[in-house]
Amino acid sequence: MSVYEKLKALDITLTAPAAPVAAYVMYVQSGNLVFLSGHIARKADGSPWVGQLGKNISTEEGKAAARGVAVALMGTLQEAVGGDLARVRRIVKLTSLVNSTPDFTEHHLVTNGASELLGEVFGDAGKHARAAFGVAQIPLGCCVEIDLVVEVA
Amino acid sequence: MSVYEKLKALDITLTAPAAPVAAYVMYVQSGNLVFLSGHIARKADGSPWVGQLGKNISTEEGKAAARGVAVALMGTLQEAVGGDLARVRRIVKLTSLVNSTPDFTEHHLVTNGASELLGEVFGDAGKHARAAFGVAQIPLGCCVEIDLVVEVA
Amino acid sequence: MSVYEKLKALDITLTAPAAPVAAYVMYVQSGNLVFLSGHIARKADGSPWVGQLGKNISTEEGKAAARGVAVALMGTLQEAVGGDLARVRRIVKLTSLVNSTPDFTEHHLVTNGASELLGEVFGDAGKHARAAFGVAQIPLGCCVEIDLVVEVA
Numbered sequence: 060m061s062v063y064e065k066l067k068a069l070d071i072t073l074t075a076p077a078a079p080v081a082a083y084v085m086y087v088q089s090g091n092l093v094f095l096s097g098h099i100a101r102k103a104d105g106s107p108w109v110g111q112l113g114k115n116i117s118t119e120e121g122k123a124a125a126r127g128v129a130v131a132l133m134g135t136l137q138e139a140v141g142g143d144l145a146r147v148r149r150i151v152k153l154t155s156l157v158n159s160t161p162d163f164t165e166h167h168l169v170t171n172g173a174s175e176l177l178g179e180v181f182g183d184a185g186k187h188a189r190a191a192f193g194v195a196q197i198p199l200g201c202c203v204e205i206d207l208v209v210e211v212a
Numbered sequence: 213m214s215v216y217e218k219l220k221a222l223d224i225t226l227t228a229p230a231a232p233v234a235a236y237v238m239y240v241q242s243g244n245l246v247f248l249s250g251h252i253a254r255k256a257d258g259s260p261w262v263g264q265l266g267k268n269i270s271t272e273e274g275k276a277a278a279r280g281v282a283v284a285l286m287g288t289l290q291e292a293v294g295g296d297l298a299r300v301r302r303i304v305k306l307t308s309l310v311n312s313t314p315d316f317t318e319h320h321l322v323t324n325g326a327s328e329l330l331g332e333v334f335g336d337a338g339k340h341a342r343a344a345f346g347v348a349q350i351p352l353g354c355c356v357e358i359d360l361v362v363e364v365a
Numbered sequence: 366m367s368v369y370e371k372l373k374a375l376d377i378t379l380t381a382p383a384a385p386v387a388a389y390v391m392y393v394q395s396g397n398l399v400f401l402s403g404h405i406a407r408k409a410d411g412s413p414w415v416g417q418l419g420k421n422i423s424t425e426e427g428k429a430a431a432r433g434v435a436v437a438l439m440g441t442l443q444e445a446v447g448g449d450l451a452r453v454r455r456i457v458k459l460t461s462l463v464n465s466t467p468d469f470t471e472h473h474l475v476t477n478g479a480s481e482l483l484g485e486v487f488g489d490a491g492k493h494a495r496a497a498f499g500v501a502q503i504p505l506g507c508c509v510e511i512d513l514v515v516e517v518a
Contacts, residue, residue, distance in 0.1 A: 196345070
């Protein structure tokens, strides 16, 4: 299946990137690498998905939030490659910031919400290097923020 | 206006990079990309700008600190490009670590202190991808630490 | 001395990368750059090296943990370059996440455990750009997590 067939099978519709919340842009390409900005978790209505793992949001909820961030990242990536995700050669590196208390230790499981979706959609090209860890807070109080480095044709 | 005319108009004088505080170097170039080390906020006298957002330093002060870090980063970048910032093609990615309490959520506004200055100085070439978030602490207790990936000619 | 002579002189034996703890791979190469995933600190028996700087683990212990992470990173890197570390041209960027309380400020000294070892083993090619900071937590409760960007031939 192509990337778009997989997205359709998963009932995922990509949207244009949200406007940045501050003085930056959502992605920059340099050579064959696209650097995507940190994307924050948002609810279905676009509002920030606020919460802190270990306090008021569960690992399962955090994983769903991370999956939603991956959908947003694919929307931005689609714009970066001129509308054709077939130009994506490899998801290279994913960095996942999990808003968490000092005693929460399942950042890797939360982050799997994004990693597994990228694997489903892109197959071998979706297998990425990764760093995931707990941060003290995230802009607007969001529970998860993820950025990507992607190799494109 | 050229980069140097803009710096002059802003009354900014670039200085050589400070010595690293530990076993690393301030930048490494690989191909067309320069990776700059995390630069910590410093007061005008060079001492660490200590403080934590949400505790004992305001968003406006944090923003001023971030602007100061951007000045230091440009000083390092100038050395990396052999003294001529006209060789900078694009500020690609900025990562901003804001020393903050678990209830501070304006890391994006703090980080704008750096992002806006880079935009003023480099124009379109200064528009960058970005990740900004709250960390538990920063070496020497500094309030902000920022690193960059930059494409050069 | 070659890289392998240095490793032997330091009595360091590299091992194959540990399996990732979640849905990712331990490294991805794009062009001449290898991006290594965040590697977490482990005890000699392979179990997670749990602890938080400023709470129940000292700077010296954290530095030893960071040195162990560097050994693990070199094992992964060796696999990435097809078994021959002589293909490493430059350790480009090291990012060190130190699990720490909000009042611990020696992340740079902890991180030197990794940086100094890379310098000993790779010489000038081991001099890297770096960011080190304190995070709220790390997967499995580990005290340190480090990732790398490396240029290879």
